[in-house]
Amino acid sequence: MSLDTIVATATPWGRGALAVVRLSGPDAREIARSVCPGGPRWIPRRASLRRAVQADGTLLDEVVATWMPGPRSYTGFDVVELSCHGNPVVVEALVAACIARGARPARPGEFTRQAVENGRLDLVAAESVDALIRARSLAGARLAAEAAGRIEAVTTRLRERLLDLAAELEARLDHPGEDLGTWSDEAVVAALDGIAEECRGLAASWHEGRVRIEGARVGLIGPVNAGKSSLFNGLVGQERALVSDEPGTTRDVVERAVMLDDLAVTFLDSAGERPAATALERAGQALAADLLADVELVLLVLAGHRPVGALERGLVDRLGSRPHIVVATHADVVRESAGDGTGDGAGDGAVAPIPDDEMPEDDPRRRALWVSNTTGEGIDALRAAIRAALVDRPAAAPAAVLVSHRQQGLMRSIADCCEEARTALTGLAGPAVAAEALTRALAALAELTGEDAREAVLDRMFARFCIGK
Template sequence: MSRTYFDRAEPIVALATPEGRSALAVIRTSGENAVDIVARCFSQPQALLGAEGYHAVYGWIFDPVSQERLDEVVALVFRAPHSFTGENAVEIMCHGSTAVAQRILEVLYTQGFSPALPGEFSFRAFAGGKTDLVRAEAINELTHASCEAARHDALQRLSGVLSRKLEEIRNLMIDVLADINARLDYPEDEGPEETDRWVQLMQRAQDELSDLIRSYPGGRLRQEGLLVVIAGRPNAGKSSLFNLLVREERAIVSPEPGTTRDWLEAWISIGDFAVRIVDTAGLRNTGNSIEAEGVRRSHALLARADVILYLVDGTVGLDDEDRSFVARYPRALLLWNKADLSRCMPAPSAWAAVSAKDIHSFGSFESMLKSALHSSIQEALTSGQYEAQVRIASERQARLLRQAHEAIAQAMEAQTAGAGLDLVALHIRESAECIGEITGDIAPDEVLERVFSTFCLGK
């Protein structure tokens, strides 16, 4: 029978650093008897067993069966409850080859450790009350942060800024529920001033929820990065522009049309943002099934793009396919390429004359991209929300916040319509439960498993 996140009695182990060659690797363990198990494979067992929390012990990891030494290591001891998971734990710092780390893991498995599930260390921290679900998700978001903006936001959430805001909102709802319950118990104390207070508290909660919901598009863009798609007819210079932007020869540049039949991608940083640059297949009607599939994929990417860079060969000029593209994607940034060639025609109005092969053009390209990216972000957001201090980036959180907002709206409508207090309380309770699911206070087991399964091994 396979293990689940709720089998917390078993000690667990996982590689906490990426596989591959590096100076060091870290193997992470956790469990009530984690120190005892590691000591069986350690050259200085008494030193390890007697170590206080946050103390490091030097020694060798060996195979207890063959007595073979596996690696020279430093073992860092953590004692419950003062550890990340709240359990006893040992982190083993070994040399960073795949062979070394894998061999140590195999020995630890034979001694009683189970391979950790993705995110299981964070789950145990959550289950042990060391963190809430919002902070746990922030750990995963920080691990995947691909730019300075994403790092900043994830660290804010990890520090508890979002958790405290959600607690404030939920407390507003609980205050209203307490008043309503008192009114139901003592109807003779009824007065209009109490009703006015409820409406004010519900309105405050609704406004706070609205602010968080509006922060999601910007938070998502910062966390996931922005998608910039380079498009154009064959031989417009798309691959040259791609190579220029990523600053290396990634795409094959050829005078033969249709060289790029699938898309290439690379990540770059522009300002504080992570940007995914994609070089697509040349857009044209073709009888070649492989090239046609590339064109279909190009249009699928264009539909999701935050910014489109559309290139035209300035030595050839516009044709009907170019005009059709501009009509279909009116927000595309229009680039009149090969402006460095003497035979290049003058750029039409609204087109920027550029040279995708001129390294000196990089600064102007980057400036145009920054402007286009910021415009894309601002169009997606209500003014001022992009720079909000409390920002969400999780689709799960955004969905539950929308549900909480809707429930509060229904409660206010019921109150205004003179419906029974039981109905008003029902909607407020629904809203509070949505907040509780975000923080993990009342999250069902299957929700928790789904959230933590998206984490990395060793987290």
């Protein structure tokens, strides 16, 4: 661990009423004292008004300085925060003044890294801080704020259970044939299954964590003229995409981020599909295919008033098991032509205007949500369905929601190890192999919390943080 004193702006770059320059390290207070000579006595955790000066002694800004002595500070070292006026030239000069007196510019995430290395935070808590800063909705921020405590409770419990099992297996290994273990074979297997299942559930929760923290991307695809752009405009509440009865109107991918209740959702409209597409349309479709490759949810938009053909079935096949919702548009046209006198039916999007038995068995519109882009019928029901598809929890919700891909990978490893241990116990491999698998499960758990974090793990993790955090 380096014993440098680091400095960085902790607030975003730009002009504002205030900005905070943060120093952390053994010399933080000496450097701050030299940048802000004179003034009142430095009292721990008490804000004081001071004059910050440049190297030649000329006034730079009046700042509010707060000194938090280590080890009871965020990073575990002495920390000084200087609140100055939020003009980038002032902020830059203040940082430069600290550097001129011996501080070094902080690397991304280095303050939090110091906190981890000084034992002030574990890795899960550090990731929660990162998630809290990145969260795109209040619900995401709340989830991040609660994550560290919840995940810690879960990992503590998992560690106890794994250690109990490991002890049981060791006892059997040390005294083979002597039945010194206190658990029946069935109990060991059941415990391993229980841990594996819990870890799989926790790993799956990263989907919800990611959607809540980073927001979700929802892509619209479908045949030309199906009403994708009309629906896109309806969902984002703004006429963003061109709508026309000419097939092949949309070519570029049109993106718009909106809040869907408490979720940040980015909708993507794309070029429609048709057999005789022009080169430009095909280029648009290729662009869309790339962008849609990593959306959380696809809306397959079909024209409700036209029969479904090979093109539509091909799209359904292409989606396969990817999360998607089939949306049938033109509910108003279908009702009209059926002579349905029930008016525009606004709000009853769940009622299909074509009875199931009037559609072929494999018609994807049988499971569609019907909407009319003209009357707005069904749009609210669709919004609710989108939200449910993105974040509805499984019946057995896990005790914590993970906040990083790294956590998900390690939870999966623990589940894999428990399954290996179970296979070893119930098969020919025996308790020695099972015990070894449990050792790996415990190592993965230690890596999760950072007890056993290698340098490379820390490097990879903190590289994603912003500077000043």
